[in-house]
Amino acid sequence: MRFLEPITDLNGEDNEKNMKLFKEHIGSGKQGFLFLYMDGCGPCNATKLSWKEIPKHIKKQHLSNDNIVVAEINKNLFNEMENIGSEPMGFPTLRYIDKNGRVIEEYESSRTPQGFAEWIESKIPRHQKHEQIYTRKAPHYKHHHKYPQHRKTKHHYHKKVMRGGKWSMKYKKSINCKNPKGFSQRQHCKYGRRGWKTRKNL
Secondary structure, three states: OEEOOOEOOOOOHHHHHHHHHHHHHHHOOOEEEEEEEOOOOHHHHHHHHHHHOHHHHOOHHHHOOOOEEEEEEEHHHHHHOOOOOOOOOOOOEEEEEEOOOOEEEEOOOOOOHHHHHHHHHHOOOHHHHHHHHHHOOOOOOOOOOOOOOOOOOHHHHHHHHHOOOOOOHHHHHHOOOOOOOHHHHHHHHHHHHHHHHHHHHO
């Protein structure tokens, strides 16, 4: 994000350089936030103080965004610029400029540093916000994913132990078929013992 020094006229080299940067930036289709002021204008002078404080209220990840320029320019230089919309009818004039001047929006909300910062951040495309978050330098952290551990109940343990498998011969002999317990023992007494008795007799 480029914050240009206030451009009061084109007499100095710095002013000429900043004006050239602003025109090149807007001409390339990038985003611009323009504060046009008039000399001797009370509201303009009050706005200058807030405009100067904008960088303090911009989120750090947005400060590295090279697609945005923020400029404060004297209205007498209006005709020196291109693709910034029609000549203002009043001052201060605060404008958002995008897509080589095809998008022009006037700002009519709070003239506080916080208000200006929120206005600028609201215009940053979502894909640029993600790029700024993932490309900025940050320490690498290892993420450990913990999965919930289910407490083992007696019922769960019993199912795990008894599921599948065959009964041992010792267990089969211990079954009292005169008084079987449960469906499985009844089935064993009714059907399973036939083969067992045959093998026993052998």
